[in-house]
Amino acid sequence: MAEAGQGERLLGGHYRLLRQLSRGSFGDTYLAEDTHRFQELCVLKEFNPQVPGKLALDKAQTLFEREASILYQINHPQVPRFRELLRDEGRLFLVQDYVEGPTYRELLDRRRAVGERFSEAEGVQFLIQTLPLLQYLHSIGIVHRDISPDNLIQRNADGRPVLIDFGGVKQLVVNVRHQLGVPQPYQAADGTITRLGTVGYVPEEQLESGQVSPATDLYALGMTALVLLTGKDPDALYDDRRDRWVWPQQVELSATLSQVLARLVAHDPGDRYPSAGQALAALNLAHPDPLAAAWSQPMPIRMQPVVPPPRPEPPPPPTVAVAPAASYGPPMAYDPTATVAPPPRAVPVQKTSSGCWPALAGLLVMLGVAGGLWWWLDPLSQFPGDNSDVVSPDGSDVSNPNLSEAERDRKQALRDRAVALSVDWAYVSQLTDQLFYEQNPDRQGTQLTDQPADEPLRAEWDAIAADNLDLIEANLSTEARSRLGRYNPTDSDRWQRQVNALYVSSKALYDLTDARFNQLFPGRASEGFVETPVDQIWFALAQDQVNAMESGESLTEIAFAEGTFSQQQQGNLNPGHGQIYILNLTAEQLLRLNLQAPPESTRLSLYLPVPTDDLPHLLADAEQNTWAGELPQSGYYEIVVVSQATSVVPYSLTVAVDNVINDIINRPDPPAKSN
The missing domain is CATH 2.60.120.380 (Jelly Rolls)
Known part of the structure; x- marks a missing residue:
């Protein structure tokens, strides 16, 4: 196949490779242009699992497609949008937007060449524009794992930092190789070891044990800021012989910024800020960055199928007003020392799909049920955006004049009950979508309208939603159900540490959880990361099982x-x-x-x-x-x-x-x- 510049063939029928950007242990990265989008530039990261045989390769690609779906929920202006997973003649590419601009490493090198470094004002601006981005990612359960000057781009369009090269992508490759039984999943064909994080920027707990958490991202961001402010590499900022930081003697900073940086790079994760929002508040800014503040709030998880069909672009999210130095997003959804390693077990198979991030025989449905189950999987997924008036499951349909008063009252009662149970209605909607389309496979690829012809189907959808609320109320504690829709693989690792402290293995935890889950959803097996709304219930059950062990029940x-x-x-x-x-x-x-x-x-x-x-x-x-x-x-x-x-x-x-x-x-x- 012709590579960059030769133009003999287009990848996927419309991507023209221009040049290679980098080489990686599990695949190379290319700059390409999309001939179907006015030669728009994009980045193609090739997934090369390095497994022997076509069957193993096909299995690896299927697993990667399934697990990489987590990337599609990221919806932030400072993260390149993940467009699709592209298969082309046995090769698999992750396609994302191209960000034009220098990396912060390149910016620093230019300063160093003339004996300069970033000023305190620039360092503060860098932090106030990056911390809300981390707060957003952590609020949806994603830890970057590899923050460094090389993985931050100063976007030419507006000068804002953009975070690239998520370390979780490398972890997905390692997970896939592990699931396929590769003896050395971290080792590439040339013998090199894939390192999940940049030495000097990742804290000790990540280097030694692979544990990652919001606290590890905060450490890496603090180290990045210190490197920019001092102009020196990480190893020059710490005195190993005396076991202490020396950067305070190398740069003159205000007391507030010094205190914030010292806490960001604290050795003990417990001594760092509990969240990026609290670090931002600690800067005591008189004029917080308005866009950054808006994006510091958690966003509804919106997932696309792995290869989404053509669809209209979704409307931009509304701006959220945030008061200065107030609460920047909710408390962390998981323990500050939670890890993001491959969970020891996988979550339920034989389940189907719908939106929601994080259990599935609907995995094929999740991957698009032959490519086209939902145009855009979000809390409005019950109804389409065609010529009919939409009736959105988020509650705005209760005043739709096309619905009878009885139906509007019924729908409002469902939402009121979800609130009373502390369950996110967006999650209930996604779970109901999954089960509705499982029970109505002929409706796959279509959505309900507010027209009279769809009234029986809307009634069926509402009945399934009511059954889901019954199941949630009867089987989950308030704590467990309040997090439905937000469980993620980091929870598995946190629970493992909790039960290990009780001299219990995660195998035993999963035995109890599987038994409860199989009793509620007979016939659904377990495989892979948390993927569909049904799998979220598995995780909620696991949370309750951990609590039951700790209480001695x-x-x-x-x-x-x-x-x-x-x-x-x-x-x-x-x-x-x-x-x-x-x-x-x-x-x-x-x-x-x-x-x-x-x-x-x-x-x-x-x-x-x-x-x-x-x-x-x-x-x-x-x-x-x-x-x-x-x-x-x-x-x-x-x-x-x-x-x-x-x-x-x-x-x-x-x-x-x-x-x-x-x-x-x-x-x-x-x-x-x-x-």
């Missing part, structure tokens, strides 16, 4: 009194519920389990303290009700019992050991339970 530690060698646990399991038992044992002890319960109604698992490739578990979701053997490791073992019945199941679990060693004081390190 679903977690019990078994300890043997002196002179005893067995213990019996009894109880009743409601449909889809489960219990976890942990016990601290040593290698070579003999363990015997006996579960008295109908085998067709329960599943039994026995997890190791440290699972290995050769021995990932002793039992996993097994129908058998007994196990006996010599233990291969020392540490906390987990026994998980879950119900698959449709009615209450009484059970009795007998646990017996030989050579009992009670050592509650010298417990193993919780991080050992990492899976």
Whole structure:
């Protein structure tokens, strides 16, 4: 195939490659022009997973298409718009807008060449124009991972910083290779290791463990600002021998800016600002940047199919007025130290689609159901924008004169109930869309109008919405349902740390969550990142399971009194519920389990303290009700019992050991339970 400049063939029938911009370990980046959009410039990032064989490549591309859908929810003027995922003769490209302007690295190099650096006024302007962007990204659960002068462009059009090269794209490639079983998912064909972050700009916790969070982005932004203000690289700003920062002696700054920068680059994540909005407020600006303030507020998540069909451009989002030094967006939706690593498990398959960011046999529907389920997946997705008057599920349809008073009252009652349950109506609408189109596959590719012919379908849509609210109210706590529509892969990692501290693995957490989810949505399996509205319920159930473990409701530690060698646990399991038992044992002890319960109604698992490739578990979701053997490791073992019945199941679990060693004081390190 002809590459840049030869013009012999257009990628996807309309992209002409002009030149190569960069080379990457998992694919190259090109500048191209879109011949269907008046030769508009765009950037094509090639996805090259480097896996052997066509079948593996096709699978890799399918997985990448699915997981890259997270990028389409970003809707901010300081982030290049992601246009589509383009397949062309076995190659896969991520297409996004081209931003014309120098990187901040290039700007700094020009200053250095003449012995200059960024002034304090420029540094403050840089921060007040970038912090609201981070607040927006973090409010929808996205962490950039790789902020540095090389990944920020000063846009020629308005001089504003634009954030490019999201580190999450590299992580997606690594995730895909991991799911395909590639032995070294971070290693490219030439032996180079893909680094998720730029050394010197990422904090220690990200370099050492891969943990990322809003706090890691704030650190990287602070380091970027310091490099611009001092004109020196990160390694010159810290004295390793004395273990302290030396930048305060290298640049004269106001007390306010110095304090903000010191907190941004604090070593301990807990010492940094809880959010970008709070860092912005700490600058105590007399004249906050109006556009930046508007975009510091969380935006409704609007997702496109991975390859969206032609559609009219959506209207620009409304400007939101924000008072100076007020609250800049809601509290973080996740723990400040949450990580964004590949979740140990995937979320439900056999689910369909609709909007919403983050569980699916609708994955194909999510990817467009053959390319065209919804033109623009947003909270208004029940109704089209054609010649009919639209009736928007966000509440504005309650005054639509084309609807009967009874229908308007019915729709308003649904919205009022969502508010009472602390559930975002936009999410309820997206969930209802997904289930409505699953039940009406002949309607895929069309939307409902406010005309009389669609009244029965609108009534069906409203009935599904009511059922969804019933399900949410009956099965989720207020805390869990208040975050529906905003769960994301970082939650998996936060929960893993929480349950590990209880000597429980994420496998056990997922066993309990899967049991609850399968009871509510029979037949939906689990695979991939959180993708459809139904998957959000899986995450909400997981949140409640973590809380139940921490409260002791679903977690019990078994300890043997002196002179005893067995213990019996009894109880009743409601449909889809489960219990976890942990016990601290040593290698070579003999363990015997006996579960008295109908085998067709329960599943039994026995997890190791440290699972290995050769021995990932002793039992996993097994129908058998007994196990006996010599233990291969020392540490906390987990026994998980879950119900698959449709009615209450009484059970009795007998646990017996030989050579009992009670050592509650010298417990193993919780991080050992990492899976």
